[in-house]
Amino acid sequence: MSRPPRCRQVGCLPNATYFKPRGVPLRDLEEVALTVDELEAIRLADLQGYYQEAAAEKMNISRQTFGRIIAEAHRKVAEFLVEGRALLIEGGNFTMDNLRTFTCASCRHTWQLPYGTGRPQQCPKCSSTSIGRADGERGGGHGHGRNAGKCMRAQRRARQRETTLSPDTTKKDD
Numbered sequence: 001m002s003r004p005p006r007c008r009q010v011g012c013l014p015n016a017t018y019f020k021p022r023g024v025p026l027r028d029l030e031e032v033a034l035t036v037d038e039l040e041a042i043r044l045a046d047l048q049g050y051y052q053e054a055a056a057e058k059m060n061i062s063r064q065t066f067g068r069i070i071a072e073a074h075r076k077v078a079e080f081l082v083e084g085r086a087l088l089i090e091g092g093n094f095t096m097d098n099l100r101t102f103t104c105a106s107c108r109h110t111w112q113l114p115y116g117t118g119r120p121q122q123c124p125k126c127s128s129t130s131i132g133r134a135d136g137e138r139g140g141g142h143g144h145g146r147n148a149g150k151c152m153r154a155q156r157r158a159r160q161r162e163t164t165l166s167p168d169t170t171k172k173d174d
Contacts, residue, residue: 008037008069009060010094011044020086032080035092038073045070101134110134 013036020029037059044055056066080087099112104123111124122129 005093006061006065007093007095008040009058010036010040010096011058013096014039014089017089018086019080021084024084026086029084029086031086031088032076033091034073034076034080034087034089035094036089037092037094038069038076039089040094041066041070042073042077102131103134104128105130105132 020026040059041055044050044058045052050058052066052070053063055070056063059066059069061069077087079085101110101112102120103110104126106128107123107126109123109125113120120131123131
């Protein structure tokens with residue numbers, strides 16, 4: 001019996017999760033499913049220009065595993081483009097990074113906050129309310145809902161079990 005796959009670290013979720021050729025009705029298209037961790041491999045290697053060793057380190061996996069993920073992702077994207085199929089991005093075996101980065105539009109100050117703490121109301125440096133997620137982190141979130149990976153779903157189920165077993169205790173994480 002093989003061991004379960006290790007969760008892959010993902011920096012952000014995609015802004016759009018479905019793509020299709022223009023002018024072709026969706027009912028006439030076959031889908032190609034690209035997982036969130038495969039998309040992250042493409043983002044790191046092809047968009048940000050990381051070498052496989054560095055990209056694998058960012059995803060918390062081995063270089064060989066990264067090589068397999070990126071090869072499969074490239075095959076799926078090629079199939080989507082060449083054969084004119086619809087591309088669906090969802091699922092996979094991933095967990096989100098632990099910190100989100102924010103930038104103030106007024107003073108350009110940048111700071112990080114952990115997930116689960118909510119959106120900051122103002123900049124800690126100049127108190128401006130003109131803040132947003134840092135470039136490259138938009139579309140983040142914590143992997144809940146339709147795009148939740150196996151690791152995130154398992155973590156969410158464990159948290160739900162903890163709260164149903166001991167509703168009087170407060171979580172220190174939030």
